Amino acid sequence: xxxxxxxxxxxxxxxxxxxxxxxxxxxxxxxxxxxxxxxxxxxxxxxxxxxxxxxxxxxxxxxxxxxxxxxxxxxxxxxxxxxxxxxxxxxxxxxxxxxxxxxxxxxxxxxxxxxxxxxxxxxxxxxxxxxxxxxxxxxxxxxxxxxxxxxxxxxxxxxxxxxxxxxxxxxxxxxxxxxxxxxxxxxxxxxxxxxxxxxxxxxxxxxxxxxxxxxxxxxxxxxxxxxxxxxxxxxxxxxxxxxxxxxxxxxxxxxxxxxxxxxxxxxxxxxxxxxxxxxxxxxxxxxxxxxxxxxxxxxxxxxxxxxxxxxxxxxxxx
Amino acid sequence: xxxxxxxxxxxxxxxxxxxxxxxxxxxxxxxxxxxxxxxxxxxxxxxxxxxxxxxxxxxxxxxxxxxxxxxxxxxxxxxxxxxxxxxxxxxxxxxxxxxxxxxxxxxxxxxxxxxxxxxxxxxxxxxxxxxxxxxxxxxxxxxxxxxxxxxxxxxxxxxxxxxxxxxxxxxxxxxxxxxxxxxxxxxxxxxxxxxxxxxxxxxxxxxxxxxxxxxxxxxxxxxxxxxxxxxxxxxxxxxxxxxxxxxxxxxxxxxxxxxxxxxxxxxxxxxxxxxxxxxxxxxxxxxxxxxxxxxxxxxxxxxxxxxxxxxxxxxxxx
Amino acid sequence: xxxxxxxxxxxxxxxxxxxxxxxxxxxxxxxxxxxxxxxxxxxxxxxxxxxxxxxxxxxxxxxxxxxxxxxxxxxxxxxxxxxxxxxxxxxxxxxxxxxxxxxxxxxxxxxxxxxxxxxxxxxxxxxxxxxxxxxxxxxxxxxxxxxxxxxxxxxxxxxxxxxxxxxxxxxxxxxxxxxxxxxxxxxxxxxxxxxxxxxxxxxxxxxxxxxxxxxxxxxxxxxxxxxxxxxxxxxxxxxxxxxxxxxxxxxxxxxxxxxxxxxxxxxxxxxxxxxxxxxxxxxxxxxxxxxxxxxxxxxxxxxxxxxxxxxxxxxxxx
Numbered sequence: 001x002x003x004x005x006x007x008x009x010x011x012x013x014x015x016x017x018x019x020x021x022x023x024x025x026x027x028x029x030x031x032x033x034x035x036x037x038x039x040x041x042x043x044x045x046x047x048x049x050x051x052x053x054x055x056x057x058x059x060x061x062x063x064x065x066x067x068x069x070x071x072x073x074x075x076x077x078x079x080x081x082x083x084x085x086x087x088x089x090x091x092x093x094x095x096x097x098x099x100x101x102x103x104x105x106x107x108x109x110x111x112x113x114x115x116x117x118x119x120x121x122x123x124x125x126x127x128x129x130x131x132x133x134x135x136x137x138x139x140x141x142x143x144x145x146x147x148x149x150x151x152x153x154x155x156x157x158x159x160x161x162x163x164x165x166x167x168x169x170x171x172x173x174x175x176x177x178x179x180x181x182x183x184x185x186x187x188x189x190x191x192x193x194x195x196x197x198x199x200x201x202x203x204x205x206x207x208x209x210x211x212x213x214x215x216x217x218x219x220x221x222x223x224x225x226x227x228x229x230x231x232x233x234x235x236x237x238x239x240x241x242x243x244x245x246x247x248x249x250x251x252x253x254x255x256x257x258x259x260x261x262x263x264x265x266x267x268x269x270x271x272x273x274x275x276x277x278x279x280x281x282x283x284x285x286x287x288x289x290x291x292x293x294x295x296x297x298x299x300x301x302x303x304x305x306x307x308x309x310x311x312x313x314x315x316x317x318x
Numbered sequence: 319x320x321x322x323x324x325x326x327x328x329x330x331x332x333x334x335x336x337x338x339x340x341x342x343x344x345x346x347x348x349x350x351x352x353x354x355x356x357x358x359x360x361x362x363x364x365x366x367x368x369x370x371x372x373x374x375x376x377x378x379x380x381x382x383x384x385x386x387x388x389x390x391x392x393x394x395x396x397x398x399x400x401x402x403x404x405x406x407x408x409x410x411x412x413x414x415x416x417x418x419x420x421x422x423x424x425x426x427x428x429x430x431x432x433x434x435x436x437x438x439x440x441x442x443x444x445x446x447x448x449x450x451x452x453x454x455x456x457x458x459x460x461x462x463x464x465x466x467x468x469x470x471x472x473x474x475x476x477x478x479x480x481x482x483x484x485x486x487x488x489x490x491x492x493x494x495x496x497x498x499x500x501x502x503x504x505x506x507x508x509x510x511x512x513x514x515x516x517x518x519x520x521x522x523x524x525x526x527x528x529x530x531x532x533x534x535x536x537x538x539x540x541x542x543x544x545x546x547x548x549x550x551x552x553x554x555x556x557x558x559x560x561x562x563x564x565x566x567x568x569x570x571x572x573x574x575x576x577x578x579x580x581x582x583x584x585x586x587x588x589x590x591x592x593x594x595x596x597x598x599x600x601x602x603x604x605x606x607x608x609x610x611x612x613x614x615x616x617x618x619x620x621x622x623x624x625x626x627x628x629x630x631x632x633x634x635x636x
Numbered sequence: 637x638x639x640x641x642x643x644x645x646x647x648x649x650x651x652x653x654x655x656x657x658x659x660x661x662x663x664x665x666x667x668x669x670x671x672x673x674x675x676x677x678x679x680x681x682x683x684x685x686x687x688x689x690x691x692x693x694x695x696x697x698x699x700x701x702x703x704x705x706x707x708x709x710x711x712x713x714x715x716x717x718x719x720x721x722x723x724x725x726x727x728x729x730x731x732x733x734x735x736x737x738x739x740x741x742x743x744x745x746x747x748x749x750x751x752x753x754x755x756x757x758x759x760x761x762x763x764x765x766x767x768x769x770x771x772x773x774x775x776x777x778x779x780x781x782x783x784x785x786x787x788x789x790x791x792x793x794x795x796x797x798x799x800x801x802x803x804x805x806x807x808x809x810x811x812x813x814x815x816x817x818x819x820x821x822x823x824x825x826x827x828x829x830x831x832x833x834x835x836x837x838x839x840x841x842x843x844x845x846x847x848x849x850x851x852x853x854x855x856x857x858x859x860x861x862x863x864x865x866x867x868x869x870x871x872x873x874x875x876x877x878x879x880x881x882x883x884x885x886x887x888x889x890x891x892x893x894x895x896x897x898x899x900x901x902x903x904x905x906x907x908x909x910x911x912x913x914x915x916x917x918x919x920x921x922x923x924x925x926x927x928x929x930x931x932x933x934x935x936x937x938x939x940x941x942x943x944x945x946x947x948x949x950x951x952x953x954x
Contacts, residue, residue, distance in 0.1 A: 028354055036664055038692065048392040048414065052384060052421055056356065059382050063694050066688060069391060073705060074684040075912065076896055084916040086814050091912030095924060099911075099935030160819065178404050275417075276393065276409030280402040288413060299417030346672055366710040370702060370739055374674065377700050387709060496722050584855075590745065594711065594727030598720040606731060615737030 001312040005127055005140040006148055007191045014196075015318040017156045020308040024301065027060045034063030035312055040104040041067045041141065044126070045112040049302050050141045050149065054108060057306035061314065066104075079129050093126075097133030106137050106313055111142035113182050115247030121145060122212070139306075145212075147184045150274050151192035153305040157298045158199070158234055161270060167199050168233040171269075173225070174205035175282040176256050177239035180247050185274050186240045187215045192217035204228030208250035212243055223273060225256055234294075237273045237283050243282045259284035270294050280309040319630040323445055323458040324466055325509045333636040335474045338626035342619065345378045351632055352381030358422040359385045360457065362444070363430040367593060367620050368459045368467065372426060375424070375624035379632065384422075397447050408612075411444075415451030424455050424631055431462035431500050433565030437498075439463060440530070455631045463530075465502040468592050469510035471623040475616045476517070476552060479588060485517050486551040489587075492523035493600040494574050498565050503531045503592050504558045512536035522546030526568035527629035530561055543574055550584040552612075555591045555601045577602035588612050637948040641763055641776040642784055643827045650832075651954040653792045656944040660663065661938065663696045669950055670699030676740040677703045677777065680762070681748040685911060685938050686777045690744055693942035697950065702740075715765050729762075733769030742773050742949055749780035749818050751883030757781060758848070773949045775942075781848075783820045785826035786910050789941040793934045794835075794870060797906060803835050804869040807905075809861070810841035811918040812892050813875035816883050821910050822876045823851045830854035835947035840864030844886035848879055861892055870903040870930075873909045873919045906930050 003009055010016050023029070039058045043051065051067065058065040070077065077096060078089035085092065100107055109130055113121035113194045121144040131138045162168045172189055186203075190211060193201045201210065207296055210221070222228040229235060237258050242248045257280075263269060271283070271293045279285045287293060312318060321327055328334050341347070357376045361369065363578055369385065376383040388395065393413060396407035408534065418425055431439035439462040449456045458466055467605060480486045490507055504521075508529060511519045519537045521529065528539070540546040555576050560566045575598075581587060589601070589611045597603045605611060630636060637647055646652050659665070675694045679687065687703065692751045694701040706713065713732060714725035721728065736743055745766055749757035761869075767774045776784055798804045808825055826847060837855045839847065846857070858864040865871060873894050878884045893916075899905060907919070907929045914916040915921045923929060948954060 036667075038695070041690070043391070046392050048388075048409070051391065052358070052386060052418075055384050056421055057380075059356070064692075066691050068688060070684075072390065072708065073679070073687065074682050078915070082916075082921065085914035086917050090914070092915050095911055095913060095915070095931055098686060098932040100688075101953070102932070102936040103692055103939065132742070191345075275413055277413060278403035278408070279396070279401075279410050279413070281404050285400065289627060296416040296420070300420040303421065306534060307445070349672075361709070366704070366706075367735060369709065370676070370704060373702050374700075374739055376724035377674070390708065412898075561770070593729060593731055596726070597714070597728050597731070598718075599722050603718065613731060614734040615736070618738040621739065633736050 001316055003131060003138050004148055004309045005138065005143060006146055007151065007195045010152070011267055012318050013155060013192065016152060016308055016312065017159050019312065019318065020152065020156045020301065020304040021160060024304040025305040030311055031060065031062045032057065033311060034061035037105040037314060038064045038066065038103070039106045039108065040100060041065065042107065042109045043067070043069050045069060047110050047112050047141065049299050050110065053302035054141060054306045056303045057310055058306050061310055063310070066163060079125050079211065093129045094133050097130055098135065101134035101136045104136065106139060106143045106310060107134055108139040110141035112142055115180055115182065115241060142184055143180070145184055146188040146191065148188055149302065149305050149309065150185055151188040152309070153298055153301045154189055154236070154272060155192055156305055157272065157294055157299050161294065162233065169200045169202070169231055170234040170236065171202045171204055171228050171232040172236045172238065173228065173258060174209050174256055175237045175239045175258065176235065176252055177253055177278065177282055180249050181239050182239035183211060183240045183243055185213055185238050189236060190215040190219055202228050206251055206253060206256060208242055208245065209240065210244055226265065229263065230265045232269040235266065235269045235271050237271065239282055254316040257282065257284060258287055260286045260290070263287065268292070272298060275299055319399065319627065319634055321449060321456050321457065322466055322627045323461060324464055325513045327470065328470065330474060330636050331510065334470060334626055334630065335477050337630065337636065338470065338474045339478060339494065341378070341625040342622040345410065348629055349378065349380045351629060352376065352379035352570065355423045355612040355632060356382045357424045357628065358418060359383065360425065360427045361385070361387050362389060363428050365428050365459065367617050368428065371620035372459060372624045375628055376620050378625050379628055381628070397443050411447045412451050415448055416453065419452035423455065424457060424628060425452055426457040428459035429461055433500065433559060435500055436564040457627060460502055462500070463469060463502055464506040464509065466506055467620065467623050468503055468628065469506040470627070471616055471619045472554065472590060473509055473510055473514055474619050474623055475590065475612055479567045479612065482552065487518045487520070487549055488552045488554065489520045489522055489546050489550040490554045490556065491546065492527050492574055493555045493557045493576065494570055494572055495600055498559035498567050499557050501529060501558040501561055503556050504529055507554060508533040508537055520546050523573060524569055524571060526560055526563065527558065528562055544583065547581065548583045550587040553584065553587045553589050555589065557600055567585070575600065575602060576605055578604045578608070581605065590616060591635045593617055637945065637952055639767060639774050640784055640945045641774065641779060642782055643787065643831045643886065646788070648954050649791060649828065651946055652788060652948065653795050655948065655954065656788065656937065656940040657791045657796060659702040659943040660940040663863050666947055667696065667698045669947060670694065670697035671923065673741040673950060674700045674702065674739070675742045675946065676736060678743065678745045679703070679705050680707060681746050683746050683777065685935050686746065689938035690777060690942045692939050697946055699946070715761050729765045730769050733766055734771065737770035737772045740772065742775060742946060743770055744775040744777045746777035747779055751816055751818065751877060754882040775945060778820055780818070781820055782824040782827070784824055785941050785945065786821055787824040788945070789934055789937045790825055790872065790908060791828055791832055792937050792941055793908065793930055797930065798869065805836045805838070805867055806870045807838045807840055807864050807868040807873065808872045809864065809894060810845050810892055811873045811875045811894065812888055812890055813914065813918055816877035816885050817875050819847060819876040819879055820849055823848065823872050825853040825872060826855055830897055838864050841883065842887055842889060842892060844878055844881065845876065846880055861903065865899065866901045871902065871905045871907050873907065875918055893918065893920060894923055896922045897924070899923070904928070908934060911935055
């Protein structure tokens with residue numbers, strides 16, 4: 001594996017999930033794989049689980065890990081190719097990245113979208129420039145439009161918990177929020193589940209919240225929440241801002257908040273969320289506190305998803 | 319030891335002090351005790367000695383240590399049980415803590431008080447919620463009302479330096495400050511010294527600065543500074559804001575600043591302060607620069623106090 | 637080596653360069669040299685390459701490395717000897733440094749100048765107070781007036797790339813900038829190149845930008861850019877603010893920006909810059925993107941320069 005920024009970098013999702021779950025069973029089995037290998041984590045944006053779980057994954061493989069908060073510990077980087085740099089940016093990624101590529105064996109980067117300019121966000125300029133100029137494997141810790149480590153975790157969590165022979169019915173359920181959020185998690189989950197192909201996959205959202213069609217082919221899109229939730233095995237709750245009216249909040253509709261009552265037609269459905277979640281706004285506290293919530297399991301599995309990816313980069317086996 | 323947030327978690331103070339001083343003599347003797355064990359340091363507030371000494375203590379035990387500055391590297395956490403999270407907090411401790419509990423073997427947390435709502439501060443909501451929801455051992459790096467690693471260090475420093483057979487006379491001496499400070503260090507030192515029971519313990523402060531009586535039973539409280547200082551073996555200098563008129567500065571009285579002149583009735587007294595100290599406001603530079611000052615020793619002993627506590631959690635021996 | 641804050645701490649520059657290049661060829665050859673040794677990196681200012689490369693150098697030697705962002709993770713330190721601390725500073729270096737000296741085997745510190753008070757900046761109060769009060773070896777990660785790790789890297793890069801028998805002609809070429817920058821890199825490069833003595837060294841700058849004569853003895857100073865650049869083997873591009881009219885920008889003269897066209901009289905000259913560089917303001921993007929640019933090599937060599945210095949402190953061999 002030469003990079004990990006999209007489901008397309010995971011040719012065999014089931015094999016990668018198995019690798020993650022193997023690490024969960026035995027986290028230290030490859031403790032010497034990363035000896036004298038070094039990973040750099042570049043954060044342009046806040047992070048909790050991703051930050052911690054990736055550090056832990058690297059440690060479990062014996063790698064040396066260095067975290068760098070780009071903006072607060074360093075300075076603003078420029079990503080526009082021919083910039084006359086007389087403004088707020090201090091260094092061009094073209095100058096910084098080749099050196100980072102010589103400092104590290106793997107680079108990880110988190111960059112959020114602006115939510116202002118869709119074509120710029122969807123060009124994934126930041127992570128692509130880092131790939132281009134660093135010359136070493138790059139792992140996304142959530143980019144402008146995708147969050148592949150989260151999606152790998154999510155599928156691992158579903159495979160770990162779904163023991164029936166049939167395909168699970170998975171509903172990605174839009175949720176209200178007070179702030180415009182990226183489409184990353186929703187795009188990425190859709191991309192991974194459809195590419196995986198072993199689920200009946202429904203995307204439920206109010207009108208105006210269609211995702212980029214590039215990621216939803218193979219999914220059933222339903223605008224009626226009640227209908228969508230019926231007989232769900234998994235309900236993945238997540239807010240995202242509008243893709244079509246880019247970055248906007250179209251409606252602030254609490255009817256789309258999942259509560260126990262809402263789930264009366266899918267009582268046994270497992271509830272998923274990538275976290276952080278705003279309780280009683282995106283998702284009812286009663287649901288999050290119920291035994292059907294998988295959020296702790298998802299968060300925990302982040303370690304092993306990252307460990308599988310880093311391991312696969314260090315020593316491909318799939 | 320299952321947690322370390324108060325003197326009550328240290329059933330045998332002398333044994334714990336001995337353990338700390340043993341580590342001081344031989345810091346690396348348990349270098350393999352923490353192999354494949356991981357400690358997370360969560361900072362909600364600034365820290366220097368506590369931050370560094372706890373990292374060093376963990377490294378001395380061979381543990382992997384990850385520091386997380388919650389507010390600046392992550393986001394604001396919610397601690398109110400039934401919050402409708404449509405404000406500034408992004409994630410509930412209920413959702414975050416169980417995952418952190420799966421990421422780490424020990425969690426450490428620093429949280430300062432608001433100094434606005436006494437009952438809320440004294441409920442120690444933050445650290446108690448972390449204990450409740452993480453399910454793993456939690457160590458206080460200073461909480462709203464107590465600072466047990468500092469107090470363990472302080473008693474270790476006293477035991478290391480007091481070679482006479484009699485009980486030492488220890489005076490906790492209130493000092494002026496320009497900002498309202500927590501009562502943590504004073505509460506905690508009082509709690510530890512009284513529980514330890516091997517000292518004559520005097521608390522000296524102007525009227526209006528009584529500490530929570532829960533922590534001062536067994537101490538002699540004196541409002542006259544001169545009288546209190548007489549014949550002191552140790553003078554522990556520290557400011558705190560009012561407990562009764564909660565969080566307020568009652569007087570800004572430079573007469574309570576300890577100087578060499580002030581110490582004429584206790585010329586050989588050792589001077590202690592947890593640091594940071596504001597020179598020539600809380601404590602005279604002449605005193606801090608004198609050979610009687612123990613602040614460097616206290617600061618250095620922070621490593622070994624933390625090391626004793628982490629070791630005792632990993633492998634109880636007391 | 638007991639400290640590394642100036643070229644004067646490097647009695648034999650060629651030997652130190654050789655040591656750095658040896659580490660480049662075999663980074664892990666002294667992986668056990670630093671076992672149970674600990675290095676603390678104190679940042680009062682932003683840093684990217686210095687921060688990362690010093691961590692990597694320490695790891696390559698098997699040291700434990702702790703980074704501390706003093707202002708954001710801790711609090712403001714006081715450096716004035718007899719301060720009455722009733723302002724914004726929370727702790728005096730006199731109180732903090734001896735403890736840091738007991739926490740670490742080596743301390744590294746980055747402190748920028750104010751550019752307001754020349755005599756204060758050039759007194760190097762911050763780093764000198766740390767040396768005085770910590771009592772352990774201190775390494776400059778760029779101080780108010782010098783940047784020795786950068787200069788060691790620069791000479792290593794020149795030695796690595798210059799294969800002719802004659803002396804190289806090296807031109808330090810002032811460049812425009814929109815902000816007043818320290819004189820550190822220019823001072824330091826001049827100090828190192830003149831002390832090294834194995835180059836023809838020209839300093840080119842507009843009038844008003846003379847450096848402290850203490851660092852330029854042995855250099856030829858030229859105010860005509862064209863003349864200075866002629867036949868250069870190396871052009872080291874760097875902005876600095878005025879030393880004589882301290883901290884001021886005297887002219888904002890884009891004619892001093894190096895471009896390919898500018899280099900017509902030194903077509904094969906290697907181009908150097910310590911980075912970060914503002915493209916198309918300090919230095920043309922065409923030059924930075926050309927095969928003659930050494931900035932990536934310089935940035936990469938930062939690891940091995942730091943490694944040589946740390947190694948020499950741990951176990952002197954030169």
